[in-house]
Amino acid sequence: KQWYQRRVRGMGGDELNPAYQEPIQAYLSSSICLGIIGGRKRHSLYFTGFQGSKLIHYDPHRCQPVMKTEGDFKYESYVCSTPRKMAFSKMDPSCTFAFYLSSEDDLRELTKLSSRPGVIKVFEILDGTKEEYMTTIFNPTIMANDH
DSSP, rough: OOTOOEEEEEESSOOOGGGGGGHHHHHHSSTTTTEEEEEEETEEEEEEETTEEEEEOOOOOOSSSOOOOOOOOOOOOOOSSOEEEGGGGGOOSSSSSEEEOOOOHHHHHHHHTTTOTTTSSSSEEESHHHHHHHHHTTOOOHHHHHO
16 A cells, blocks of 8 residues: 555544543644644634643634735735634534645654554544545445444
8 A cells, every 4th residue: 555545533522532632732743733623612713733731723714805916915914813722621522633744754653643552542544545444334244244
């Protein structure tokens, strides 16, 4: 298999398990992590870091008219000027982690981060492609043999 043919199975539930805080902090501290798209119930946020027991986030919902780059273009008005903080306990576990993996070494780093002994797994990295995964989960014969 090619190094980039992997799939991810993640955390779930209604509330964030406090045990996820440490691994989430490790991911956000990694140079391969671009952030987490998630939020709290009924409010999407973009998490970019943490400070102590609080997540640092931006609200991506700052709507404006179509961006015009000609003339007197003010880039700053399209970017959140002030990050905010939110307690880890308020984070909804239905979220998406964004990583930029440009090499097999980056995949090794992600694998190492996600399989540290004694730390709860936020998600699993599995061999295979999306197509192989979809075939597996929708195949009753395979599902019956797994249980």
